[in-house]
Amino acid sequence: MTHFMPLIFDIIPLLIFVILDSLGKMRYALIGAVTAAGFEIGYSYFAMGSIDSFSLIFAGTILLFASLSYYFNNSIFFRLKPAIIGGITGMIVVVTSMMGEPVLLSMADRYSTHLPENMSHTLQNQYVRDQFTNINHYMGFGLIIHSILTTWAAIYTGRWIWFFVSVPGMYVTIALCVWVGLKN
DSSP states (O other): OTTTHHHHHHHHHHHHHHHHHHTTOHHHHHHHHHHHHHHHHHHHHHHHSSOOHHHHHHHHHHHHHHHHHHHHTOTHHHHHHHHHHHHHHHHHHHHHHHTTOOHHHHHHHHHGGGSOHHHHHHTTSHHHHHHHHHHHHHHHHHHHHHHHHHHHHHHHSOHHHHHHHHTHHHHHHHHHHHHHHHHO
16 A cells, blocks of 8 residues: 555645635645645655655645746646646656656666565566566657646636546556557
8 A cells, every 4th residue: 555655645735726726715725735745745754764856846846836826826827737747757758768768667677676575576577677668658648648638627627627637637548558558
């Protein structure tokens, strides 16, 4: 379960934002999202013994986009955060595929010490490494497409549709990319 906690913590700030924003309190929603991101950093520190760069980037982007929305009194900035981050991540993943240095494989190697021993050992298998390389290619394009859909949802739909396109939609996109990458 502890391996899935970062995924859950990534959802919580956006969920808190949507709930509080739907009650008509955008400023409280932004403060709630930033507070939840702060708790994510605290969890990262206590669970892993340090604060990893992903947690800092996640919390920093929450703070940046919440600050913009708060300053301009417009939630669109916060709602565009997942699209902007997803688009940038997708481009990084595509570029690393083109360079022959897939970022998913690099991340798997870097964080393998936090995985159960049997999973860590599996990452050394060349077939598995080739699968990660293949998935990396599809993941980049999937994240870019998801980013475009999330931008559309942020601008043209309500907060709950945006939330479901943004968060569960991202996990569906990742699952589809993994599935397509494993099939090819």
